[in-house]
Amino acid sequence: MKVIKIDKSELDAGLEKLEKSFRLIGPVKEKNYYAFKELKPGQKPDLGFSNSRLSAKSIVYPQSEVMFEYSLDRNDEKYAILEEPARSYQPRAIIGIRPCDADAYEIVRRNFDTPEYKDSYWLKNYEATTLVGLACKNPGATCFCTSAHSGPFSEKNLDVMLVENNDHYLGRLLTEKGEKLAETAGWTTTAAADDTFENLKQEAESKIKSKVSTDNLASQSLIALHEAESAIWETEAVSCINCGTCTHACPTCWCFDVQDETYGKSGVRMRNWDSCMYPLFTVHASGHNPRGTKIGRVRQRFMHKLKYYVDKYEKGIQCTGCGRCVRLCPVNIDIRRICNKMNSFDPETSSCEVAS
Amino acid sequence: MTSYTDKIREISKRLLKEGKVDMVIGFTKGSVPMMNQPMFAKNQGDVDNLVWDSNCGINLANYVTGRTEKIGIVAKGCDSRNLAVHIVENKIKREQLYIIGVPCKGMIDRHKLAAIVPGEIESIEENEDGKTITVSGNGFSQDFDRNSILQENCALCMHRNPVIYDELIAEEVPEQTREDIDLYAAVSKIENMAPEEKWAYFEELFSDCIRCYACRNACPLCYCPTCFVDESKPQWLGKSIDPADIRMFHFLRAYHCAGRCTDCGACVRSCPVGINVRTLTKKLEKDCLEFFGWEAGMTTEERPPLDTYRPDDPEQFIK
Numbered sequence: 279m280k281v282i283k284i285d286k287s288e289l290d291a292g293l294e295k296l297e298k299s300f301r302l303i304g305p306v307k308e309k310n311y312y313a314f315k316e317l318k319p320g321q322k323p324d325l326g327f328s329n330s331r332l333s334a335k336s337i338v339y340p341q342s343e344v345m346f347e348y349s350l351d352r353n354d355e356k357y358a359i360l361e362e363p364a365r366s367y368q369p370r371a372i373i374g375i376r377p378c379d380a381d382a383y384e385i386v387r388r389n390f391d392t393p394e395y396k397d398s399y400w401l402k403n404y405e406a407t408t409l410v411g412l413a414c415k416n417p418g419a420t421c422f423c424t425s426a427h428s429g430p431f432s433e434k435n436l437d438v439m440l441v442e443n444n445d446h447y448l449g450r451l452l453t454e455k456g457e458k459l460a461e462t463a464g465w466t467t468t469a470a471a472d473d474t475f476e477n478l479k480q481e482a483e484s485k486i487k488s489k490v491s492t493d494n495l496a497s498q499s500l501i502a503l504h505e506a507e508s509a510i511w512e513t514e515a516v517s518c519i520n521c522g523t524c525t526h527a528c529p530t531c532w533c534f535d536v537q538d539e540t541y542g543k544s545g546v547r548m549r550n551w552d553s554c555m556y557p558l559f560t561v562h563a564s565g566h567n568p569r570g571t572k573i574g575r576v577r578q579r580f581m582h583k584l585k586y587y588v589d590k591y592e593k594g595i596q597c598t599g600c601g602r603c604v605r606l607c608p609v610n611i612d613i614r615r616i617c618n619k620m621n622s623f624d625p626e627t628s629s630c631e632v633a634s
Numbered sequence: 635m636t637s638y639t640d641k642i643r644e645i646s647k648r649l650l651k652e653g654k655v656d657m658v659i660g661f662t663k664g665s666v667p668m669m670n671q672p673m674f675a676k677n678q679g680d681v682d683n684l685v686w687d688s689n690c691g692i693n694l695a696n697y698v699t700g701r702t703e704k705i706g707i708v709a710k711g712c713d714s715r716n717l718a719v720h721i722v723e724n725k726i727k728r729e730q731l732y733i734i735g736v737p738c739k740g741m742i743d744r745h746k747l748a749a750i751v752p753g754e755i756e757s758i759e760e761n762e763d764g765k766t767i768t769v770s771g772n773g774f775s776q777d778f779d780r781n782s783i784l785q786e787n788c789a790l791c792m793h794r795n796p797v798i799y800d801e802l803i804a805e806e807v808p809e810q811t812r813e814d815i816d817l818y819a820a821v822s823k824i825e826n827m828a829p830e831e832k833w834a835y836f837e838e839l840f841s842d843c844i845r846c847y848a849c850r851n852a853c854p855l856c857y858c859p860t861c862f863v864d865e866s867k868p869q870w871l872g873k874s875i876d877p878a879d880i881r882m883f884h885f886l887r888a889y890h891c892a893g894r895c896t897d898c899g900a901c902v903r904s905c906p907v908g909i910n911v912r913t914l915t916k917k918l919e920k921d922c923l924e925f926f927g928w929e930a931g932m933t934t935e936e937r938p939p940l941d942t943y944r945p946d947d948p949e950q951f952i953k
Contacts (some may be wrong), residue, residue, distance in 0.1 A: 342874035521848035608904035610671035
């Protein structure tokens with residue numbers, strides 16, 4: 279792997295070159311919060327951010343996305359045909375994505391890219407995107423990435439990893455896509471081979487104070503966890519207001535709802551993020567709702583992330599420890615506490631060992 | 635605030651011990667700063683986790699809707715007014731409730747505070763003088779005058795003391811009056827805008843909305859079994875983040891709250907992206923006051939004006 283050195287003074291010139299071949303996306307401060315946005319010509323990403331308010335999920339998987347267009351006009355030669363809209367999949371690059379969000383694409387991919395089914399919308403968006411990560415030197419107080427198979431310097435899924443180091447960035451070119459991007463930007467100075475990366479990585483990891491235990495989740499009985507109402511679900515569901523803040527902020531929640539919107543004689547079929555927190559999520563056409571209670575919905579979200587997913591894919595939990603749901607939940611439902619409860623649940627005594 | 639916490643625990647223990655209530659709804663310390671968690675204390679052990687401080691901004695009236703138990707509930711001024719609204723609207727019976735009234739000194743604005751400090755807030759300490767708060771995080775520690783970082787609705791609150799209660803945990807706090815505060819300054823500013831300016835203002839206001847419905851779900855008034863945005867037969871509203879659908883959701887929800895909203899601020903507090911949803915409800919509050927001389931939740935004897943029909947209504951169209 280090639281490691282390059284980019285002087286901070288060279289960064290902007292490189293980005294300007296990249297603009298000619300890539301649509302650039304980066305963190306920008308809007309009102310009080312950071313968000314990943316497509317950069318206007320000449321606009322620079324603000325790499326002084328901690329992390330974006332909402333995850334970078336929507337760049338590959340927009341909250342609302344048109345899948346097909348259709349005509350209901352009998353005189354139209356395309357009458358009643360579902361047609362994918364013309365859309366640009368020009369190369370684009372996310373500059374400054376945090377490792378937790380980049381790791382999350384791997385998790386979401388397990389849903390959208392399977393041997394039986396390939397979601398062309400997600401895949402085309404993803405394939406067109408080069409991920410230029412920015413290592414987290416100052417993780418937040420609610421970040422628990424190191425115990426969620428990620429980390430402040432995790433390079434999974436990234437094409438380039440940038441590490442800020444005084445007056446320059448170290449650029450680790452992790453894939454061919456990454457090498458191509460660096461070449462296009464004119465970033466070619468080879469960095470000295472030394473321990474800087476490892477040292478900074480260890481320093482950052484040592485700053486993560488928040489941890490979860492996940493070692494028992496796979497061996498726990500699914501039925502026992504599901505039935506742990508008094509030990510886990512009843513108390514956790516009390517405060518939940520069943521809003522979708524957690525699922526909307528989460529980089530790994532992937533559920534959507536398909537809707538047709540018709541305007542006169544034409545229309546679109548679109549998909550929109552949905553949330554397992556909403557009663558409507560599971561309502562049947564008959565009107566029956568198999569998950570009609572709040573406790574059922576709260577249990578579903580955490581069982582999915584921390585048990586069903588763990589069992590189905592055998593790749594750990596469906597969470598990268600970004601901490602957004604912990605920070606944003608209006609009523610302080612904390613996935614770290616629930617994960618530790620689930621991990622320590624003892625069906626014999628129907629109790630959990632959790633330091634509150 | 636320690637004395638408030640002690641008193642809440644003392645009363646709650648007594649109520650549970652005497653069997654007067656099946657549970658006490660209150661707050662427990664959150665796992666992150668400024669985010670206390672609503673809890674149901676059902677036994678003496680639970681009671682020791684009840685707390686009161688300046689981060690109890692969620693409206694607990696939201697948690698009693700349709701419940702059948704005997705409930706002790708910790709209620710600041712606005713919560714008590716929403717309990718009154720609930721009683722009028724038959725969402726709970728007065729005799730089911732034992733209201734532990736909290737004379738409120740206002741809640742800290744978590745969005746505002748997070749925006750003015752230089753890093754992530756890791757702890758908040760309320761100093762003993764009751765007037766200042768120390769906010770600290772990685773590499774910073776700052777003192778703030780408590781009054782300068784209150785939620786906007788709290789800064790404008792004229793009913794800090796509970797309106798209905800069974801027991802107060804402390805002496806009443808002084809109330810502000812219209813002479814102390816310019817209650818509708820923000821509303822007047824918008825009222826005085828030209829139509830294009832108003833359009834731009836509201837376009838901007840809701841531009842960050844992600845339709846998570848935290849505002850609706852944190853609101854004690856939003857208890858419809860199926861919200862109009864969730865109806866599918868007929869479907870009133872698209873599900874995407876089309877700005878027209880987003881605004882329709884907010885405008886219609888606000889109208890449903892007219893004459894019922896107590897300006898508790900739970901909607902704004904809950905919003906993950908910091909939208910000032912109260913911009914709409916405050917205008918409706920002003921209209922209700924000016925047209926009907928009505929303030930929501932001040933009585934359990936009378937229904938809100940838009941929920942009332944009178945044969946002697948002065949308006950012709952309704953007769």
